[in-house]
Structures are given as structure tokens and as C-alpha cells.
Amino acid sequence: MPHRLRLTAPLPSLDAWVEAFARAEIPVLAETAEALEHMRATEDDVDAHSLGDMISTDPLMTLKVLVHASEQRRSRNTGMRADAETVTAALVMTGISPFFREFGPQPTMEALLGDNDDALMGLSRVMQRAERASRYALGFAAHRADPDAAVIHSAALLHDFAEMLLWLHAPALALQIAQLQEADRHLRSVVAQRQVLGITLAEIEQALMKRWRLPELLTRITNDEDGRDPQVRCVQLAVRVARHTARGWDDAGVPDDLLEIAQLLNLSPEHTLKLLREFD
Structure with a gap:
């Protein structure tokens, strides 16, 4: 599970930095979190393009979606050749309802x-x-x-x-x-x-x-x-x-x-x- 991290001194190696950041919680912009909840309430009217356009203005939410799509592809072992290289492609692969189930209310950087x-x-x-x-x-x-x-x-x-x-x-x-x-x-x-x-x-x-x-x-x-x-x-x-x-x-x-x-x-x-x- 992601956890909160607060470092005050540099870590000793590249592996240590990667491990720390890979396990840390990734918050998003407050406006992204708010927009996601608004879209969740009208999920049936949301498509991958409108959701992708909104997410693609937030670098960290973009990162979270692409990481999730990569993990999902590996865990399913679907044999799909194509990687999800953009947020919209990741949302098409995941599906709108599964996306909202996986991504609940988001922590914010603020x-x-x-x-x-x-x-x-x-x-x-x-x-x-x-x-x-x-x-x-x-x-x-x-x-x-x-x-x-x-x-x-x-x-x-x-x-x-x-x-x-x-x-x-x-x-x-x-x-x-x-x-x-x-x-x-x-x-x-x-x-x-x-x-x-x-x-x-x-x-x-x-x-x-x-x-x-x-x-x-x-x-x-x-x-x-x-x-x-x-x-x-x-x-x-x-x-x-x-x-x-x-x-x-x-x-x-x-x-x-x-x-x-x-x-x-x-x-x-x-x-x-x-x-x-x-x-x-």
C-alpha cells in the first residue's frame, strides 16, 4: 500500500531512492481530485476522451494512471502487445467504471x-x-x-x-x-x-x-x-x-x-x- 513519506536527508543509493518513491503515496492537484469526484457522480456521461483530457493537465495524476495501466497489463497477462502510452489509451484499456472503482477520492498535494x-x-x-x-x-x-x-x-x-x-x-x-x-x-x-x-x-x-x-x-x-x-x-x-x-x-x-x-x-x-x- 502507498504510504506517506517525509525525507529530511539524502538516501544512500539510487535503489534506495527508487524504493522510497515507488512506495510513496502520490497526491494530485486539488482541482483534479474535485473534478474526478464531479465526474464520478455522473459516471454514465463520462467517456475516455473527456476524462483523459482533464487528467492530462495534471502530471502526477497522469503518472498514476499510466503506472496503474502498466501494472494492470502485467497482472492480467492478456497478451496484448500495445502499451498504454497516453492517459486516454490507458482509460480505454481499463474502462470507465473500473477506473472509478480503482481510483477513489484522491489525496491532494495541498x-x-x-x-x-x-x-x-x-x-x-x-x-x-x-x-x-x-x-x-x-x-x-x-x-x-x-x-x-x-x-x-x-x-x-x-x-x-x-x-x-x-x-x-x-x-x-x-x-x-x-x-x-x-x-x-x-x-x-x-x-x-x-x-x-x-x-x-x-x-x-x-x-x-x-x-x-x-x-x-x-x-x-x-x-x-x-x-x-x-x-x-x-x-x-x-x-x-x-x-x-x-x-x-x-x-x-x-x-x-x-x-x-x-x-x-x-x-x-x-x-x-x-x-x-x-x-x-
Whole structure:
């Protein structure tokens, strides 16, 4: 059973981080929990697309649904070849009534973090950044006529889920990383993470995705290592520009982002900027 976790010191190994996060309760946005209860009351009128569209704005509820679909597929041993790579596909596989039976009233991140305003603010920033990145990535993929555009959207939405879990279950450590980067705007995220955690969040995230046996395509696209793959680039650049523009468009990294996105989409930087503002 999932349980509440509150870490105040870094864990000794990658395996320890994976075990802790894999067993921890994953809360969702309060508005997601409320919308689910509203839909539960009118279950007969709900379809996979409307439910999927609502869930797909919440990275952690998206993660929970995809993990459940993966576990369900393994436990049933149905022989189905296709993984559920998107929330809507997972809901079609599960069924609406079974979904509501499996997912009762959801714990919320607001309740879990209580009056920890710093943690709530830090988590909210990551969630908002993920939602923006998912819109950018979907826009890039659609522009490229990529048949896996929906999976690319999911990958961008989930790209930083380990950072969200850190804010939820180890807020003091997440705050240390944020403070290091606030004090030195040129400090790379991975350097700050290693300094505080002894490991990077990307390493934890990839290990968790493998532990949960999430779809191979989703896991691959979420991994930044293969920067030559255009699907990976869609997600990488969407996440990067969402991070750089979180507080405005005057970040020093934005011009380089625009050039690389322009190359990916075969557009001019000026047209690329116009497109990004439309996505926003």
C-alpha cells in the first residue's frame, strides 16, 4: 500500500531512492481530485476522451494512471502487445467504471504539504512548467506531423516528475537545490542536485519508469541522453524553453533555444518565437 513519506536527508543509493518513491503515496492537484469526484457522480456521461483530457493537465495524476495501466497489463497477462502510452489509451484499456472503482477520492498535494508555503510554491512552479512544456512539445510534434504527438505530449508533461516527488516527499532537500540555483543563476540543475542529493533526478526518474515498466517509447522520449532523436529533441527543447521563460522571455538562454527549435521545425527564429507565443 502507498504510504506517506517525509525525507529530511539524502538516501544512500539510487535503489534506495527508487524504493522510497515507488512506495510513496502520490497526491494530485486539488482541482483534479474535485473534478474526478464531479465526474464520478455522473459516471454514465463520462467517456475516455473527456476524462483523459482533464487528467492530462495534471502530471502526477497522469503518472498514476499510466503506472496503474502498466501494472494492470502485467497482472492480467492478456497478451496484448500495445502499451498504454497516453492517459486516454490507458482509460480505454481499463474502462470507465473500473477506473472509478480503482481510483477513489484522491489525496491532494495541498493537503500533504499543508502550510509549507515554500514547498507548495516550488511544486506549483514545476507543475506549471510541465504543463507549458507539454503544450510546446505537442505543438512541435504537430508541426512536424509526428504520428506519436500524443506520446510526446505525455513525455514532456512527465519529464520532471521526479522533481515533483522530491518537493512532495523531501521538501527541505528540494528547497536546498532551489536556493543553490537562486544564489547562482549559472549553476546547472544536475550540479545542484548532485551536491544536495548525491544523484540526479533524471537518474531517479529513468529508474522509476523502468521499475514501473512504463511504455518503452514514453521512457525513451523522456530520456535526454539521445539528443539526436527528433522526438527526444521535441521534449528536450520544450522543457528547456519552458524552464527559461518561466519568469519571462528575457532569460539569457532563450536566443539559443529559439535557434535550436527553429532548426528542429525548419523555421526562422522570428517565426519560431511567434509560434511559441501562440502555444502560450
